[in-house]
Amino acid sequence: MVPPLVSWLFGASPRSLAPALYGLSRRKHRCVRDALRNGTWVQELRARVSPPLLESFVALRVLLELAQLSPGMRDKFTWRFSSDGVYSASSAYRLQFAGAVESPFVQLIWKPWATPRCRLFAWLLAQNRLMTADRLLARQWPNDYFCPLCMRNLETTAHLFVECPLSRRIWEKVATLAAAPTLNPATWDVHHMVVDWLGCLTRGRPNAEASRVRSWAMLVLWHIWLERNARTFRASTSTLESLIAKIADEAVAWDRMGGAKISSPRE
Structure with missing residues (x-):
C-alpha cells in the first residue's frame, strides 16, 4: 500500500496535486494499481466532484492517464529525506530542524x-x-x-x-x-x-x-x-x-x- 505522501506521479503525489479531491476520496491508502484499474478512482469520485473542483479533477486525470505501470513490480516505500531513500533515525532527527532559524x-x-x-x-x-x-x-x-x-x-x-x-x-x-x-x-x-x-x-x-x-x-x-x-x-x-x-x-x-x-x- 502506498501512503498518501509518496511521490509516484512525475515526482509528486495526488494529494499534493489535488488536495481538495484527496479530501473527497474514501480510500486514501489504495495502491496505485487498484486505483488505475478500469478508472476505479474516477468511479469513486463520481457525483461528488462540484463545479469548482472540475479543473483539478481534469488536470489530475490527464496526468494519471500518462502514468505507466510496470507489470509485476510491487509498490515500495522511499524515504525522501535521505540521499539513498532509506529511513534512518539521524535523518528523522535532522528533519525536525528543517526551516529552523539559528538563534544567537x-x-x-x-x-x-x-x-x-x-x-x-x-x-x-x-x-x-x-x-x-x-x-x-x-x-x-x-x-x-x-x-x-x-x-x-x-x-x-x-x-x-x-x-x-x-x-x-x-x-x-x-x-x-x-x-x-x-x-x-x-x-x-x-x-x-x-x-x-x-x-x-x-x-x-x-x-x-x-x-x-x-x-x-x-x-x-x-x-x-x-x-x-x-x-x-x-x-x-x-x-x-x-x-x-x-x-x-x-x-x-x-x-x-x-x-x-x-x-x-x-x-
Whole structure:
C-alpha cells in the first residue's frame, strides 16, 4: 500500500496535486494499481466532484492517464529525506530542524560557562522578559518608575544594564578586573536591543576569549539585577566597591566549580 505522501506521479503525489479531491476520496491508502484499474478512482469520485473542483479533477486525470505501470513490480516505500531513500533515525532527527532559524542565544548564553541561574536569567533578559518598570507600566501594574540604581530615568532593561551611570561604573571596573577591554562602556556602540549589545561585546574575538568575556558578562548582569532587587524590595544599598568585591569573589568561586577560568585571561 502506498501512503498518501509518496511521490509516484512525475515526482509528486495526488494529494499534493489535488488536495481538495484527496479530501473527497474514501480510500486514501489504495495502491496505485487498484486505483488505475478500469478508472476505479474516477468511479469513486463520481457525483461528488462540484463545479469548482472540475479543473483539478481534469488536470489530475490527464496526468494519471500518462502514468505507466510496470507489470509485476510491487509498490515500495522511499524515504525522501535521505540521499539513498532509506529511513534512518539521524535523518528523522535532522528533519525536525528543517526551516529552523539559528538563534544567537546558543553562542551568547548557553555555550559559555555560567551557573544555571545566570544562564536562565540572561536568556530572559535577552528576550526582554524581565519585569522592569516599563513592562509593569505596559500592564498597568504598580511600579516605582525610576531606575533604583540612579533614580533618574524610567527603568528599562537597556537603561538598567547598559545606560545607567552606576551600571556603567560597574562595567568599567569589571573590564579592568577581568582584563577584558570590550566590557568597558567606552568601547560600546549604541544598541536598542540587549541581545545585539551582548553580541558586540565579543565581536571579532577568538572563540576562547569570547566565551570568557560572555561568562563575565552574565556574571555582571546577574549582580546588577541582584542589587536592583535589593534596593527595590529590601531598601538595601551596596557601595560600588562592595559590588565589585562580590563579583570578584563569585568569579573565583566559578573557577573552583569547574568554570572556564574566567578570573584570569586565557593564554
